[in-house]
Amino acid sequence: MSVLLIAEHNNKEVKPFTFNAITAASQINDDLHVLVIGKNADTVAKSISEVPSVKKVIHVDDDIYENYIAENYTPVIVKYAENYSHIVSSANTFGKNLMPRIAALLDTSQVSDIIKVISEDTFLRPIYAGNAFATVKSSDKKKCVTIRPTSFDPAPTSGGSAEIVKGENTDSSQNTKFVKKEEIKSDRPELGTARIVISGGRGMQSGENFKLITAIADKLNAAIGASRAAVDAGYITNDHQVGQTGKVVVPDLYIAVGISGAIQHLAGMKESKVIVAINKDGEAPIFSVADYGLEADLFDALPKFLEELNKLNTIQK
């Protein structure tokens, strides 16, 4: 029984959720190996080798792995899968795209998006947008599992010195070509890992009005989120969407502004430690999950909120 985790990275740095996935993977079995597939990704392999819970790093490097194309990654992973009982990755768009392709070729029924490891074959996972939790037991010999990163703490990133083994690449796919990536760069904390998230919904009425949210996010060093309605309306880009089909966040503080609280949105944020809702509709479902609800017009409340924050002597960062 050994676990093979597929690392997510950008060829230079490890993506933070890989460390959360490492924690979950090592709970399945402590003989944890990590597969790093990339182009000139030596620094990535090195960083992962320093994670104390990682026993071995397999590094497969080739030009064809510069961009993350599932069709190119899959044959390598399937080849190495032979020696492992579990293949694991994070359940973000990286793992969601990749893992089922691997599972199907291994003829394994995948267990998606687990939030708890109960034993080597039994896991807890949310279904119906988190409105029910299912305990599931896999009977497949080889198990493919994706992990909801926000349900596990990130593993410590230093102190270890796992062996790094060079692996062999496989052929590249002629059928899929990377064209471009429009990555939205921001100096703010990442939405998935931020301590504070402030999100706007349809109630914001325009993209322009999101500057009210931005000002508070700056003050609190918060990430900016949005409901699907706000993204659909074009107020803000898709990478900000929180919810069943967007990102799942569990910050210490989640501030929902002008968001009614459809179950699809609640699915992405209701595990947050403290939830604040600001909405002028006192009956909005968002208030049912809020620790602190403020029934008010957001266009009055947000400037006042900023004013009050400015009065504080100290703000936790």
Added chain:
Amino acid sequence: MKILVAVKRVIDYNVQIRVKEDGSGVVTDNVKMSTNPPDDNAVEEAVKIKESGKAKEIIVVSVGEEKAQETVRKALAVGADRGILVKASGTIEPLAVAKILQKVVEKEKPDLVFMGKQAIDDDCNQTGQMLAAILNWPQATFASKIDVKENVLEVTREVDEGLETIEVKIPSIVTCDLRLNEPRYASLPNIMKAKKKPLEQIDASELGIDIKPRIEQIKVEEPPKRKAGIKVASVEELVQKLKNEAKVI
């Protein structure tokens, strides 16, 4: 060009889910059922491509109980040409659905297969990728824009960091995001016409594949409930509570 669209019948997205007391699942009796929302986007996209003259035929397929006919008919009413229902009861895991769809693909020989990126009941997000794997076709998942070009599709994908564009050769699988398009409603005359469109029924057991579940659902339970919160009267009170009571700012 021929497009196959896979649709799933699920509990309507507006229904408040209730967990059965015996822990065996969620209540589905007398609950409103609908098409899985992103599957509607998949149907809409196929219809748009046909309207642009780039596709000749749209076949819609569903796997499930007899009642999933309604889901197929709904797609026929917005522009699909004919339907297939693969009858199967109980839990059909995504891997099994992918194997069933593989058989349908082998018979119908579509150039493209569209479906929603994720079903809102089991939230698995697997079937499209699995079908692509077993057919050895390229996959374009989480699509928010599709351009049909000569022998290839250019697809914009919604990923965590923003947007990614890839080119996949036809034949290929696309899983659709909710932002791909705005699904149309069926008009009454089209609903009537859809009743006359062909709908073939196949029994999954005739396909010669193993579709038994590999995952045992041991227990379904309600998630832990949040403690009821309070309403604050003013912004001042809110900030004071966050600072001194919750201690989060």
